[in-house]
Amino acid sequence: MSQxxxxxxxxxxxxxxxxTIQLNGQGEVEDAHxxxxxxxxxxxxxxxxxxxxxxxxxxxxxxxCPVSHLIASAxxxxxxxxxxxxxxxxxxxxxxxxxxxxxxxxxxxxxxASPDLLLGMxxxxxxxxxxxxxxxxxxxxxxGIGLRRFGQHIIELLGKKRIHxxxxxxxxxxxxxxxxxxxxxxxxxxxAYANIxxxxxxxxxxxxxxxxxxxxxxxxxxxxxxxxxEDESVEFTDGALRLIDSHGAIVEDxxxxxxxxxxxxxxxxxxxxxxxxxxxxxxxxxxxYRVGPLARLNIAxxxxxxxxxxxxxxxxxxxxGPVWSSFHYHHARLIDILYGIxxxxxxxxxxxxxxxxxxxxxxxxxxxxxxxxxxxxxxxMHNYKVDENGLITWANLVIAxxxxxxxxxxxxxxxxxxxxxxxxFTDGALNRIEAVIRTFDPCLSCSTHAFGQMPLVLTxxxxxxxxxxxxxx
Amino acid sequence: xxxxxxxxxxLACGNTLRCDDGIGPWLAQWAEERFLNDARVxxxxxxxxxxxxxxxxxxxxxVVFVDCSVNSAPGSVRLVEVEPVVASQGLATHHVGAPELLxxxxxxxxxxxxxxxxxxxxxxxxxxxxxxxxxxxxAIPQACALLERAxxxxxxxxxxxxxxxxxNE
Numbered sequence: 302m303s304q305x306x307x308x309x310x311x312x313x314x315x316x317x318x319x320x321t322i323q324l325n326g327q328g329e330v331e332d333a334h335x336x337x338x339x340x341x342x343x344x345x346x347x348x349x350x351x352x353x354x355x356x357x358x359x360x361x362x363x364x365x366c367p368v369s370h371l372i373a374s375a376x377x378x379x380x381x382x383x384x385x386x387x388x389x390x391x392x393x394x395x396x397x398x399x400x401x402x403x404x405x406x407x408x409x410x411x412x413x414a415s416p417d418l419l420l421g422m423x424x425x426x427x428x429x430x431x432x433x434x435x436x437x438x439x440x441x442x443x444x445g446i447g448l449r450r451f452g453q454h455i456i457e458l459l460g461k462k463r464i465h466x467x468x469x470x471x472x473x474x475x476x477x478x479x480x481x482x483x484x485x486x487x488x489x490x491x492x493a494y495a496n497i498x499x500x501x502x503x504x505x506x507x508x509x510x511x512x513x514x515x516x517x518x519x520x521x522x523x524x525x526x527x528x529x530x531e532d533e534s535v536e537f538t539d540g541a542l543r544l545i546d547s548h549g550a551i552v553e554d555x556x557x558x559x560x561x562x563x564x565x566x567x568x569x570x571x572x573x574x575x576x577x578x579x580x581x582x583x584x585x586x587x588x589x590y591r592v593g594p595l596a597r598l599n600i601a602x603x604x605x606x607x608x609x610x611x612x613x614x615x616x617x618x619x620x621x622g623p624v625w626s627s628f629h630y631h632h633a634r635l636i637d638i639l640y641g642i643x644x645x646x647x648x649x650x651x652x653x654x655x656x657x658x659x660x661x662x663x664x665x666x667x668x669x670x671x672x673x674x675x676x677x678x679x680x681x682m683h684n685y686k687v688d689e690n691g692l693i694t695w696a697n698l699v700i701a702x703x704x705x706x707x708x709x710x711x712x713x714x715x716x717x718x719x720x721x722x723x724x725x726f727t728d729g730a731l732n733r734i735e736a737v738i739r740t741f742d743p744c745l746s747c748s749t750h751a752f753g754q755m756p757l758v759l760t761x762x763x764x765x766x767x768x769x770x771x772x773x774x
Numbered sequence: 775x776x777x778x779x780x781x782x783x784x785l786a787c788g789n790t791l792r793c794d795d796g797i798g799p800w801l802a803q804w805a806e807e808r809f810l811n812d813a814r815v816x817x818x819x820x821x822x823x824x825x826x827x828x829x830x831x832x833x834x835x836x837v838v839f840v841d842c843s844v845n846s847a848p849g850s851v852r853l854v855e856v857e858p859v860v861a862s863q864g865l866a867t868h869h870v871g872a873p874e875l876l877x878x879x880x881x882x883x884x885x886x887x888x889x890x891x892x893x894x895x896x897x898x899x900x901x902x903x904x905x906x907x908x909x910x911x912x913a914i915p916q917a918c919a920l921l922e923r924a925x926x927x928x929x930x931x932x933x934x935x936x937x938x939x940x941x942n943e
Contacts, residue, residue: 364821412825431825432860432874435881442825442882449826464821 305768307760318743320734321572321760322717328724333717335709335738337575337702344696352378352665352691353471359683359698363744364464365408368401368456369676370683371469372538376558376672377683378471381691383666389656390473395538396648397459397469398674399641402537403493404452405677406594406634406641409742410500411445414631417736418507422514423729441503444496448638451493455645458482473660483649493642494608501612501635511628517719518737519627519712522547524580524590526704527597528675534605535597535640537675543600544580544590549622552580558671561682567699578704589707592679593741594633599623604636606643612636627712627740634742637677665691676701678742702743712737780816782928783834783887784921785875787823787841794848794897794910797917798840801893804918805925814929823870828878832885836928839872839892840921842910846896849909851916853924856890889931891924893917 309319323332343362350358356374360367372394379386386394416429419437428436435442453463459478460466468474508515528536529543542556544564556564567576568585580588590596598617604610616636619629648654671684679701686695716737720730760768784805788798802819809815818830831837839856846852858876870878872892880886895917898907906914 432878432881435878436860439882442878446826446829446882450829453826 305760305762305766307762307768309760318738319760320713320738321762322713322721322734323762324721324724324764326764328722330714330717330721333710333714333734334570334572335706335713337573344698347685347693347696350693352381352670352685352687352693355683355685355693355696356469356471357465357467360465362698365405365744366401366676366678366681367465368397368460368469369674369681371466372398372674373672373676373681373683375469375471376674377670377685378672379661380558380670380672381665381667381685381687382471382661382663382670384472384661384663386473386661387656387658389477389651389653390659390661391539392648392651392654393459393474393478393659394469396645397456397466398538399645399648400452400455400459402452402675402677403638403641404449404456406638406742407445407448407452409677409739410631410634410638411441411448413742414736414739415441415445417732417739418504418511418631422733422736426732429732438503440499444499447492447496448500451489451496451642454489455486458485470660472662475660477657477659478655480655483654486645487649490642490646494639497635497639497642501639504632504635508632514733514736515626515628517716517733518740519708519715520625521711521715522625523708524552524583524588525596525599525623526580526590526592526680527600528673528680529600530605532605533602535601535603535609535637542673542680545600545623547623547625549599558673558682558684561671561673561699562684562697565682565699565704567703573706575700575706576703577706578699579707586707589711590704591627591708592701592704593630593677594637595624595627595630596679597675598633598636604640604643606640606647608643609636609640612639627708627737630740630742665689676744678702678744679704700744702741705741705743709738709741709743712740780833781814781835781932782816782925783830783837784815784817784925785823785827785831785837785839785872786817786819787821787839788819789821791902791904793899793901793903793905794842794895794907795900796904797842797895797897797906797910797914800906800914801840801895801917801921805921808918808922809925815925823872823875825870825875825878828875828882831875831887832879832883834887835932836889837876837887837891838921838924838928839875839890841872841892841894842897842900843894844897844900846894847909848896848898848907849913850896851893851913851920853891853893853920856892858886888935889928891928893921893924 305323307321318337325331356371359374360370412431415434420433457463460468526544528540530536530540544553546552566581579585604613669686673682682699684697716734786798786802788795790796799819802817806817856872859873860877898909
């Protein structure tokens, strides 16, 4: 008789999900799925709203990465308006997006992932949290809080609010940067460098002890997608998308937002409210790919900033081609943070950064528009259609977590096969299966545009589909 | 740490879209206006308390936490002392309570406010909505008075401590 194991809820994620593991009659893992169990339907209730309301409406999808939604949405609106925004506005948006990436990655690494990394996958689950990290390595706790403050304070300075700032609008931003704010941000840079230096050093010290996990955490060939500049450096806000294969060869390049849906399709599975993105020419699921920090670093030839470039060289030594194991998302996330700090510093020295011309205006000049940006978790695309009055008639959002969805499911299957034997698992095994998902840092609220609770569920089903065990935390 | 130092930090919590859960942010707004010209008082309102706030607490001489309570009678107003407590389990990432925040401040920054109080207002409803229930509306004057007194008491205590011993006699 086969069985199914359910992990519900999966803990330390941005959203609510569960994992089911199907066992065969011999107690071996036959199949495993990561279910996202919440739904909200932002695309639907946006219909009928004026297009210029979309950035502020869509940003409400998420409290962690609202800035990425603001930017992708504003860019989709600008495609409808057929305008190019002023240089200074583009730079200010870039800085805002990077600040958000820094604070979001700091949350993922220090609060959600570091309990596993610092305390061990099999450590006491009641102490495997931020308090345990603080007790073991208070300096890392302080660094994490410091990096969160760095990112959030920049967002607050620019957008007036730490969460859901309304500063990004179709055409640019509402206000220019003041010199005092520029100087305040510049004054925070040295501490931010010290904090990320501490985190990178600590990570490199402990990463070697997770050799087994690195081999088993979504370690398989796949395509990788991310934004890149013409000089092949990492980009978060502009540029175009590049898709590479598992050996690093370019499969598709220069994918603009307008071309996104020509190239990328979305499949639906009955067990999840999150869609499954895939590269159309290869079909589903063969065309599944990964996005986010690991993909960005696999795709880029350079970060475009000196300190992060040194780290990129070291990162690329993990493999002769693209790095396959999702365990290394953690490392890539830290390099992203370093890049973000350097790039913010560079942007602030732009001679035009205090320029007052930060907004372009226009009405409806096209009936469809799309915009794309890199959210902390990966590529984000907003696509809208409007009528001649500018009212939304259709909207679609392709979210990073949906683009990683198939890889997360494959990763859960890979880990379950390794850690579930004879129909049983220890808490260490349970946590490792959850930890595979955590490497991707999925945002389930974004991916389902959902109103949800935080917590994940592990269900064990027999061959007849009957539940024989369930763990809920 | 670079956060600004306050003699008294008012740290409120709540969701303004969940009826009485919004009383914390409402009282924070009231306190901002009441202590507008008093640089010794700092007010922070958040939808949830997160570990990041430990730093703000660590640099404050005293703290008054403000929150609604679903375990108290609707409209009941209570002011109690809070002690640091390390969370034994739970997510501890998206939301932490006042005792856990104090413990984080102590363990991360080796610093604790000399006094920590928690002001709670019993919630009648935490359904979707932007209006307070009748019991909470009725309790607002008492809650404001208690918050004002708590802050003024903290400031007076701290001023007393700073005076030379001879003037304290």
